[in-house]
Amino acid sequence: MSDLVGRHSDFVVDVTPLRKQPGSVLRASRSGSLPGLCLSTVSVPDSHPVGVEADLAWASDDVVVTATVRARWVGQCRRCLGDAAGEVGTQVREVYEPSSDGEETYPLNGSRVDLAPLVRDAVLLGLPPAPLCDEGCQGLCPVCGVNRNETRCGCETSPSDPRWAALDALRDN
Ligand SMILES: [Zn+2]
Ligand SMILES: [Zn+2]
Incomplete structure (x- = not known):
């Protein structure tokens, strides 16, 4: 390099x-x-x-x-x-x-x-x-995998996935 x-x-x-x-x-x-x-x-x-x-x-x-x-x-x-x-x-x-x-x-x-x-x-x-891609990105559905920015799948998931919360906390520090 x-x-x-x-x-x-x-x-x-x-x-x-x-x-x-x-x-x-x-x-x-x-x-x-x-x-x-x-x-x-x-x-x-x-x-x-x-x-x-x-x-x-x-x-x-x-x-x-x-x-x-x-x-x-x-x-x-x-x-x-x-x-x-x-x-x-x-x-x-x-x-x-x-x-x-x-x-x-x-x-x-x-x-x-x-x-x-x-x-x-x-x-x-x-x-x-x-x-x-955007601060408001909805991500992939952890159940069925659809892109939730494009499709509403109706799967039951918690609105704030704790894994994202952990990533967000890391990122904001
Ligand atoms: Zn995204
Ligand atoms: Zn889904």
Whole structure:
């Protein structure tokens, strides 16, 4: 996966102007596709460009990046197993430094800031682990299996399935 990031250049920002003008902020806007953005049943298709708006500022030897990352995802509804879709909008503040260990910070290569790994991490953090097609999705009938968004089956089930309540509680935390 790091190979993919390393080859990708859509998200590279040259921060040479910051070196020349300490204290200034460089605003950069980038978009492109990042392969491999997925989490369980949720993914960002390669055909959906991921966007980032970033403010880059020089701080001694490091570059501080404040960014908003946006990506459209598709997935499978956890209740009815139908299509679900939505958008990630995540704000992050990260540091690029020349001697990065690649964990707490991102590597700064000369005047080259590659936003791709930051964007990747932000999108993965923002993807919903158990999405819904709609907040009001009625799900599948646990008795006969019909999609209750489309059909009323009349089976006797409790109106709030405790399994969903548990999932909802997890999701809201
Ligand atoms: Zn659904
Ligand atoms: Zn039923």
